[in-house]
Amino acid sequence: MLRVENLKVAYGHIEVLKGINFNVEAAEIVALIGSNGAGKTTTLNTISGLLRPTSGVISWKGENINRTPVEAIVASGLAHCPEGRRIFPGLTVRENLLSGTAARPNNRKAIEEDMTLVFDLFPRLKERIKQLGWSLSGGEQQMLAIGRALMSRPSLLMLDEPSLGLAPIVIDQLFDRIVELNKRTQLAVFLVEQNSAMALEIANRAFVIETGTITLSGPASELAGNPRIQEAYLGG
Numbered sequence: 001m002l003r004v005e006n007l008k009v010a011y012g013h014i015e016v017l018k019g020i021n022f023n024v025e026a027a028e029i030v031a032l033i034g035s036n037g038a039g040k041t042t043t044l045n046t047i048s049g050l051l052r053p054t055s056g057v058i059s060w061k062g063e064n065i066n067r068t069p070v071e072a073i074v075a076s077g078l079a080h081c082p083e084g085r086r087i088f089p090g091l092t093v094r095e096n097l098l099s100g101t102a103a104r105p106n107n108r109k110a111i112e113e114d115m116t117l118v119f120d121l122f123p124r125l126k127e128r129i130k131q132l133g134w135s136l137s138g139g140e141q142q143m144l145a146i147g148r149a150l151m152s153r154p155s156l157l158m159l160d161e162p163s164l165g166l167a168p169i170v171i172d173q174l175f176d177r178i179v180e181l182n183k184r185t186q187l188a189v190f191l192v193e194q195n196s197a198m199a200l201e202i203a204n205r206a207f208v209i210e211t212g213t214i215t216l217s218g219p220a221s222e223l224a225g226n227p228r229i230q231e232a233y234l235g236g
Helices: 040-047 070-075 093-099 108-121 123-127 138-150 168-185 196-202 220-224 227-233
Strands: 002-011 014-024 029-033 055-060 078-081 156-160 188-192 205-210 213-219
Touching: 002 040, 014 029, 014 040, 014 213, 029 040, 029 168, 029 196, 040 055, 040 078, 040 156, 040 188, 070 078, 078 138, 093 108, 093 138, 108 123, 108 138, 108 168, 123 138, 138 156, 138 168, 168 188, 168 196, 196 220, 196 227, 205 220, 213 220, 220 227
Parallel strands: 029 188, 029 205, 078 156, 156 188
Antiparallel strands: 002 014, 002 055, 205 213
16 A cells, blocks of 8 residues: 655755655554654655655555645545644634545535544544634544544554653553554554554554664564564563
8 A cells, every 4th residue: 555665855964764665555553663863753744745755765556656745645545643733723623623624525425424433433522523622632632633634534544643742541542542443444554653562562563763764674563572672662
């Protein structure tokens, strides 16, 4: 579904991604883990078209999207839920969700069906449907950010640090919903997450990025048992 080959990205003269390779197949959860500054967010921003690579190929459903406009990438089924949630604080929950439909056909019935799915996954959002975004808790805002991304009806959802700033019990609930979403809809998920233990627990496969280079990859369960990973990322 998504294939990244020898991807290089630079900020000015500083090379941040140094030729990384990975893939995401249909209906699987793939995690990208690494420390701060390793290049995780840059990877997602480049795939979604917010940044442009200096070289390499991003192949989405068999097509090169290196120069594809952001809105066309979203319309093709690739959604990006950014770090920091970035909901619209002055819009209601419903309005925030509807903003996620901007790149899709205006089919009211289909949009309402997708909103029902979001409310099934996150019942708290339905309870707060008329509340403004700024009045929600951090966990509710993260649910809203994911729900907004789902409203674009993606076939691949990219999540950037969804657990950031949340209480442990909220993180557990959020990751349960991610797994439920994957199982219910067969939606592929590409998860960038500093909480490596949680990411490896729910992922099928994982990649480790260090200073712009993929250094390890394999089944998530195997990486979770790797002494190097345990020492560097799992506190073992």
